[in-house]
Amino acid sequence: MKKSILIIATVILASCAQDSVLNVRNIEQEPDQAISFNIFTDKATRAFPAGSVSLSNFHDQFVVFSTKTSTIDNEIIEVFNGDTVAYSAGAWTYAPLRYWDKQANFSFVAIAPSAKYIIYTKTDSVANPAGDYKTKDGGYTLVGTNLQDGTHTAEINKGFTGENGKDADLMTAQKNNQNGAAHDATVDMLFSHILAKLNVVIGKSKVLDGQNVYIKKVEITGLDDHGTYAQKNYTGAASGWNSSKVNASYKLSFQNNTGILLNSGTGTGENYHTGTPKYFIESIVMPQGIERDNEALKLEYVIGDQLYKYELKFWRNDTLKDINNQDSIVPRIVFPNLMDRSKYTLKLTIDPDAIIFDAAAAEWTSSQDTTLIVK
Secondary structure, X not given: OOOOEEEEEEEEOOOOHHHXXXXXXXXXXXXXXXXXXXXXXXHHHOOOOOOOOEHHHOOOEEEEEEXXXXXXXXXXXXXXXXXXEEEEOOEEEOOOOEEOOOOEEEEEEEEEOOOOOEEEOOOOOOOOOOOOEEEOOOOEEOOOXXXXXXXXXXXXXXXXXOOOXXXXXXXXXXXXXXXXXXXXXXXXXXXXXXXXXXXXEEEEOHHHOOOXXXXXXXXXXXXXOEEEEEHHHOOOOOOOEEEEOOOOOOEEEEEEEEEEEOOOOEOOHHHOEOOOOEEEEEEEEOOEEOOOOOOEEEEEEEEOOEEEEEEEEOEEEEEEEXXXXXXXXXXXXXXXXXXXXXXXXXXXXXXXXXXXXXOOXXXXXXXXXXXXXXX
């Protein structure tokens, strides 16, 4: 059977720094003002990028580091040292409370969901400009956690905790410096995803509305799974990660022996809507360049009772004929690289050509007549 699959790749290259927000608010108390954490909700009155959302969309906790420098004698005093701030019942809380010092300058940095894999190198003085977010010795290795099972039509986002054998959606916050005597009403901290994210979404074309299409297997192989990180190396054009392979069997995968049924379209005419695609892979991945003929997506699906297999190299060569009927090598690239703070979605539409039959009959290869007269 002849078949074709239309591949539509959407790459979101903009920084995801606006995805997560931490606010530090003060509570009016006498004689001191406590430093307290709360969820950011009123984007219209805050100078955050459009589209910013609460950190609670991704994590229920983060750790914070802070020091203050006395304006009296320049003594550096620890305020927070990797203390966990947890989200519960709509609020970020920690204990014991810390308070603003009007004769000191404060600096805050933070890591989500924990400092298990990422450290801040100048916790003795967070204000020190030499401080940087870096991986701990040995770097960080991904295992291929996939949040999707083929039953969802939207991202899940929450679940990359780094605990119980799961990958971590590592996030770091921009440093915030505050004057204790004239501090802002809130200490607003903006988190960024420092790894990359890769989604695979699959739907079917209108021509298949009358057919049951089941997805049985989706795999992405060939990616680097390990890396070391220094945030100061990240420029937007250059990654903060140095990636490598440590596990030859590392892959992102979905598999269901029965198969997950794709949605059919609804409506007719101008009101027709194609079936909503489903998510089959949602994984955190290591930022890296794509190598020729290495990284690949493999797909197995069933139409009716027939099994089909498809493979797509992220970077490959196609041989085409030019205007002179000569072979011409054309590079095809799905994603040229996977960058820090960026999300990549590979959208697949299954759109096969049906096998169409026509029929004709050849004449007899020979013909011989005999004529008899019957009386």
